[in-house]
Ligand SMILES: Nc1nc2c(ncn2[C@@H]2O[C@H](COP(=O)(O)OP(=O)(O)OP(=O)(O)O)[C@@H](O)[C@H]2O)c(=O)[nH]1
């Protein structure tokens with residue numbers, strides 16, 4: 632059985648770990664139910680450890696996906712188009728690595744091609760791959776930008792994430808409705824203020 636999750640080249644800091652068995656994962660959920668104060672043996676909760684273990688495979692499936700492989704399929708046939716490509720308002724759901732509570736937000740991803748372009752869906756897929764890991768918003772922003780930069784070598788990449796952290800809304804400080812914005816700019820978007828302003832104004836106000 633493959634007990635080790637491979638450290639993907641694009642993962643930038645997500646360590647390789649030994650995977651527990653499903654039985655061990657279910658037992659851990661049972662302990663957390665008791666820690667919350669409920670009885671895992673009662674009818675409504677009896678199947679819950681199994682459901683949670685299964686849902687984790689989906690919610691955290693990003694550890695078993697390789698952004699480089701998804702982005703690897705690029706193409707050139709775009710009729711000479713060489714201006715900015717921006718995918719705006721990509722919904723994502725992640726979990727903060729401090730509390731394992733949801734981060735819900737939108738990603739905006741732009742690049743300036745240098746010959747090759749990406750299939751548009753691949754940008755959403757890459758956001759999803761990094762969202763489905765335990766994250767900080769800063770790390771996720773950098774990972775998305777770095778993955779596109781590594782594979783496509785475009786003239787510029789800009790990634791903007793805006794998200795609500797439920798660990799701040801449901802617990803702790805209980806600040807509701809605040810949005811955290813993070814950005815990562817590479818190439819032209821880092822060096823040229825006009826290009827950076829152009830991408831930001833397109834993200835916030837539309838073309
Ligand atoms: N920079 C950053 N901080 C985050 C992110 N998600 C959650 N946090 C913060 O991580 C911090 C963890 O702080 P700690 O003091 O170690 O933990 P805590 O006692 O649970 O903190 P409180 O949330 O203030 O109750 C908190 O300030 C969270 O708001 C993120 O994506 N980026």
Ligand SMILES: [Zn+2]
Nearest residue numbers: 727729730798
């Ligand atoms: Zn948190």
